[in-house]
Amino acid sequence: MSDDAFGPAVDLDAALETLTAVVSGSGADEFDAFLTGRNGQYTRFAGDRIHQPQDIVEVQVMVRAVVNGHAARASTSSLAGAAQAAASAASFARAIAAGSSAPGGHRVATRQTFGTGPVGPPRSLLWFDDTAAFDEAARVEQVRAAMIAAGVGGATVAGMFGRAATSLVTATSGGVERATLATEALASCTFTVDDGTSHFVDVGRSSSRLQLGLAIEAGLQQAAASTGRGDLEPGVYTVVLGPEATAELLEFLPSFGFSGELAAAGVGLWTRSRGQQVATAAVDIADDALADIGLPVGFDIESVPKQRVQLLDHGVVDSPVLDLHTARVLTSSLPRSRSTGHAHIAREEVPETRAANIVMAAGTSTEAELIAGVDEGVYIQRFWYTRPVDTTATTITGVTRDACFEIKGGRLGRPLRGMRFTQSVLEVLASVDGVGDLRRSSPVMNVWNGAITAPAIRAHGFRLGAAPTH
Structure with missing residues (x-):
């Protein structure tokens, strides 16, 4: 990572430990839980100024309890509330099961069915150092380039450049535990020349693949062409x-x-x-x-x-x-x-x-x-x-x-x-x-x-x- 500020919204090991403990609790036949986290840093701009630099950290924890095949969920915004969410979900699930005359159809994932080994894309498709390096200074420099190019063409530009570290941590009482961390680069711009406008948006794991220089050039040309x-x-x-x-x-x-x-x-x-x-x-x-x-x-x-x-x-x-x-x-x-x-x-x-x-x-x-x-x-x-x-x-x-x-x-x-x-x-x-x-x-x-x-x-x-x- 390029600096200490860019990384997961929560420590992944701590999250996995907490969720594993939660799904091992009592009060229901089965449990599963997940945490989604996002540590986003954004540079918003319009005209000739950056008007809204933002750092946004989002965390959601949700626990599902299953009793006799009937499921209920409870959520919280921090790991500290995970145990209480599990207790609430279990209470709801027991109430639903008690009021039902037949078993439900909900189950959680088990290691026998889905395994516990590595899954999905390799880390090389998830974490990109160029996005980690797309920090505030790099984003400001890109904004400056967009504003200069717009000014030369008699245009204005407004938009947002950003990066994020997204994480997903899961655990089930069936013995499945997983965690992943990925980079995310995002760019969105609107170019204006008189009554003409053009728009660009792209998102991906790698900031380099956004090809912002080419996108800005094309956007300015289309905005100029769409006047009148x-x-x-x-x-x-x-x-x-x-x-x-x-x-x-x-x-x-x-x-x-x-x-x-x-x-x-x-x-x-x-x-x-x-x-x-x-x-x-x-x-x-x-x-x-x-x-x-x-x-x-x-x-x-x-x-x-x-x-x-x-x-x-x-x-x-x-x-x-x-x-x-x-x-x-x-x-x-x-x-x-x-x-x-x-x-x-x-x-x-x-x-x-x-x-x-x-x-x-x-x-x-x-x-x-x-x-x-x-x-x-x-x-x-x-x-x-x-x-x-x-x-x-x-x-x-x-x-x-x-x-x-x-x-x-x-x-x-x-x-x-x-x-x-x-x-x-x-x-x-x-x-x-x-x-x-x-x-x-x-x-x-x-x-x-x-x-x-x-x-x-x-x-x-x-x-x-x-x-x-x-």
Whole structure:
């Protein structure tokens, strides 16, 4: 590590010792526990000044108690409260079990089933010295470079550069104990020239892979090119979506039917379309926390090793993500079903299955080549204010934002104002005929260790409506 201030939010050995003691207690048939920690350091800036340097340390400890197959959880924000959380969880679980006429289906991970050895990516994919060295001085220097470049181009820039050390520690009464520590580098910028804007975001384990110099240069060029925006006639268009826009679409996939809860309930896309071709063969999407891009991690909050789960296999509906409970429920339809390591936690939510590390395979075309293949269409850098409209039809709505251009004769044309859209995500994926060769990772807000890695895509039949009101 580059300095004493950068490291885990809590000592990992102490955390493992505490959690192991907690899950060895009495009051319930089984226990498991996890700690998520994050020691983040951020440099926020706008215009010509750094306005908000931040150091944020977050710790969450959660204990699950199981009595006769019925589970309850309690949480705390420190290791000191772990024993009390275990007692509370056990009390709740006993009350639930006493009020039930049948056993429940919850169990914890055991060493007989999941082992105790090393799991997941090697340390070389988790801890990067360049991110450890991305300290306050290095971030300030990068901010200075961005401000100077913006000033030369008559632009302004606002954003945030940061680094974090994220940790996950787990233990179960079944004898499974795990701990991991990883670096995280994050950059986000908005560039403005008059009424023109452009945006950039990327997250990963290595700060060098963010390629901030190139990103700043490209962002300033796009912002300058997007001045003097005009309106586009509402209609149906061929589109080239930048990596951020593609990632926004992919974020909705789990809620369409790839979560363990939806699969176990027998509803959603996986249930009704398993094995069917719903997108073109160019669309290959997995939840892959073992990949060397995005935010890899080796195991989930139930101590279960992460598996790569194919969501769309070259356009064919493949598999849902599962935790211990949903895998058990699905054994009737999937006899050899077992957890894929996807028990997860999001801010202000109870744990549930989550595809938190979605990765779409890259193609072979540059973004310029995707645009060159469009006679008339629209380039969209990203979306915002997106929300689901009809999860069965996979329809979402939202607004285009930042660098958005008309495409004429295979070249970017006049810049466009923001437009509303209402569109089926599967309809977009079913029309993809080009995939970019470069990918970026977008953080998933409020989801621990969440990232979506996506390339640019070219698709057809995208419905763009009226400009948003301001």
